[in-house]
Amino acid sequence: MSQAVAPVRHVLITGNKSYHNITEDLCTPTEKSPTREWIIAFALSSAFLGLYVFAIVWTVWKGIGEWGANRTVNWAWDITNFVWWIGIGHAGTLISAILLLFRQRWRTGVNRAAEAMTIFAVICAGQFPIFHMGRVWLAFFIMPFPNTRGPLWTNFNSPLLWDVAAISTYFSVSLLFWYTGLVPDLATVRDRASGLRRKMYETFSFGWTGSAKHWQRWESLSLILAGISTPLVLSVHTIVSFDFATSVIPGWHTTIFPPYFVAGAVFSGFAMVQTLMVITRKVLKLEDYITINHIESMNKVMVLTGTIVGVAYLTELFIAWYSGFIYEQFAFYNRVFGVYWWAYFGMMFCNVVSPQLFWSRKIRRSIWWTFFLSIVVNIGMWFERFVIIATTLARDFLPSSWSYYRPTWVEISIFTGTLGLFFTLYLIFTRVAPVVAIAEVKAILKVAGDQYVGPDAKHGHHDAKKGATAAEKKEEKH
Amino acid sequence: MATESKKVLYGLYNDEEDLKGAVRAASAAHLDIMDVYSPFPVHGLDPILGLKESRLHYLGFIYGAIGAIFGFMTMTWIFTRDWPIVFGGKPYWSVPAFIPITFELTVLFAAWGMTITFYTICGMWPGVEAKSLDHRITDDKFCLAFDVTESSASDVDNLKGFFAQSQAAEVNVKTI
Numbered sequence A: 001m002s003q004a005v006a007p008v009r010h011v012l013i014t015g016n017k018s019y020h021n022i023t024e025d026l027c028t029p030t031e032k033s034p035t036r037e038w039i040i041a042f043a044l045s046s047a048f049l050g051l052y053v054f055a056i057v058w059t060v061w062k063g064i065g066e067w068g069a070n071r072t073v074n075w076a077w078d079i080t081n082f083v084w085w086i087g088i089g090h091a092g093t094l095i096s097a098i099l100l101l102f103r104q105r106w107r108t109g110v111n112r113a114a115e116a117m118t119i120f121a122v123i124c125a126g127q128f129p130i131f132h133m134g135r136v137w138l139a140f141f142i143m144p145f146p147n148t149r150g151p152l153w154t155n156f157n158s159p160l161l162w163d164v165a166a167i168s169t170y171f172s173v174s175l176l177f178w179y180t181g182l183v184p185d186l187a188t189v190r191d192r193a194s195g196l197r198r199k200m201y202e203t204f205s206f207g208w209t210g211s212a213k214h215w216q217r218w219e220s221l222s223l224i225l226a227g228i229s230t231p232l233v234l235s236v237h238t239i240v241s242f243d244f245a246t247s248v249i250p251g252w253h254t255t256i257f258p259p260y261f262v263a264g265a266v267f268s269g270f271a272m273v274q275t276l277m278v279i280t281r282k283v284l285k286l287e288d289y290i291t292i293n294h295i296e297s298m299n300k301v302m303v304l305t306g307t308i309v310g311v312a313y314l315t316e317l318f319i320a321w322y323s324g325f326i327y328e329q330f331a332f333y334n335r336v337f338g339v340y341w342w343a344y345f346g347m348m349f350c351n352v353v354s355p356q357l358f359w360s361r362k363i364r365r366s367i368w369w370t371f372f373l374s375i376v377v378n379i380g381m382w383f384e385r386f387v388i389i390a391t392t393l394a395r396d397f398l399p400s401s402w403s404y405y406r407p408t409w410v411e412i413s414i415f416t417g418t419l420g421l422f423f424t425l426y427l428i429f430t431r432v433a434p435v436v437a438i439a440e441v442k443a444i445l446k447v448a449g450d451q452y453v454g455p456d457a458k459h460g461h462h463d464a465k466k467g468a469t470a471a472e473k474k475e476e477k478h
Numbered sequence B: 001m002a003t004e005s006k007k008v009l010y011g012l013y014n015d016e017e018d019l020k021g022a023v024r025a026a027s028a029a030h031l032d033i034m035d036v037y038s039p040f041p042v043h044g045l046d047p048i049l050g051l052k053e054s055r056l057h058y059l060g061f062i063y064g065a066i067g068a069i070f071g072f073m074t075m076t077w078i079f080t081r082d083w084p085i086v087f088g089g090k091p092y093w094s095v096p097a098f099i100p101i102t103f104e105l106t107v108l109f110a111a112w113g114m115t116i117t118f119y120t121i122c123g124m125w126p127g128v129e130a131k132s133l134d135h136r137i138t139d140d141k142f143c144l145a146f147d148v149t150e151s152s153a154s155d156v157d158n159l160k161g162f163f164a165q166s167q168a169a170e171v172n173v174k175t176i
Helices: A019-031 A036-062 A077-101 A107-132 A136-142 A159-192 A195-204 A212-245 A257-283 A292-323 A326-337 A341-359 A367-394 A409-432 A438-448 A462-477 B016-028 B045-049 B056-082 B095-121 B153-165
Strands: B007-013 B035-037 B142-147 B170-175
Touching (some): A036 A107, A077 A159, A077 A212, A077 A367, A077 A409, A159 A212, A212 B045, A257 A341, A292 A367, A326 A367, B153 B170
Antiparallel strands (some): B035 B142
16 A cells, blocks of 8 residues: 655645536536625626726816826826736736746646736736826827828837837737636536527637647647746836836836836735635635645745845845935935835835735635735735835925825726726626636646545545556656 | 548546556557547647647747747837937947847747647637537546448447447447
């Protein structure tokens, strides 16, 4: 009687599932009528979506003067929210791409929902720079195309244009990656459905059959998309940081920005994944697939990235002092003790102090703590962007132009409205597609299911023997 | 893609290990396997089945290279030939500033090119009807299929004998 796999291996699928159980559990949320919680959540988020539409129409009708942004603080809530949303998107790609390359099996429980979150977050992010342009009907001017104005091309040397290229590429590649992963699962839903529903899923699943050659190509495609999404996701937030770092504003003009922004993005993204997963697993009863082990793994990523962010904050302060350059020193003194001191201390507390609690295994494995701290980090990361943008601009080169920034109701409505947009899209997603990747979970069942690797694993008996040997064989492959 | 219908004899297995055993036995007996279907990618199946590695990634490299060249050359042409403008006293042909967009276009072209190629060579597209042998293949059954359109009755009996021997849970015939 031999141990099939090392006992340290985490159980990632509990409840003694068979392949059929997995299909049942993950497809049923799309097949049943919506629950009362879902309807309430949907009504609430659509109400905020309505508020968003109203505030945007107001902005376009009346002009950007309706925002609190002024001549000195010209990037304010809009760019703060843009960077915040883009950062949130990064965790999805990190989970689906980087963890695929690292062969982390726990990604399979959360990758589908996290990728969906990426796509919805990028949609929300895109709203802000587009409407900040003011005359939004001319937004297509950011695309280079032969035109009758010269032709007047875009400025390819500008980080703002790099951002356009990076974010549109990021959105479309994330969409391809997500949808290609979804196709086999949509085929599973299709094969369980009948009538019009079957017709719809037939269309959306592109005629998937599960042929061995198709699986082989599908895996090859997933791996390459993961391979190119990894530098892509790093490039996106690097380029977002270039929007600041290539400027001549003290406090923005720093070489530390790219790595610091990327770490912060992953940090905030994981916080949002946690917020969503803790609710999703409860409401859709997916505790067997998104286990405490998954949550703990994500909390470990958060303590790592949170610490990197903390080190970056302190490095910034140190370098400002060490530079011996009074304007740089003033920018950072002002950041900490200036008019927005409360935002700085809020950021420090939420992003640097609070994730340190995750060093405790007990807190890391507690659902309530995870949920609470994920909200705290979401708030903290919003503060970070606000601190970088508003504090720096409010005290610019000429003391006579110094000003203060307060959001108007329009900006507050647009921001809370994008939360409505985000949650509306996410709630629709939970109704139409399996929120956990069915095929990928089945593929790891024998190396991570509790009946094979858990404390009650069956070894050496006739029925379990087959599973155990399969698990062993799979281990050799990895 | 062949459009005429095929008569297919197929066996369903309950576990991927049974399927792999059956595929091994079938290739040892020189049976001509039409295809194998499974609810998830079964690792270690490709070499037994004699499937060569997918060449999709070579295409990915080519698409990426096209994207890189297209992006870089377009920016070069615009800023040196079509409408040269001085930005911040830098040269017209400011190569480092072109790197981010060149990179993004490399990724964009590689991803779209590979994905479109994947769906095209698999014959998959919205509106394509799935030639599915059994609706449980996307759930928990592993399927080994033989094309018996032109097989004699004795050949079919031979294959049925093979399925019985390899402990298939079910054996059926379907025209797709």
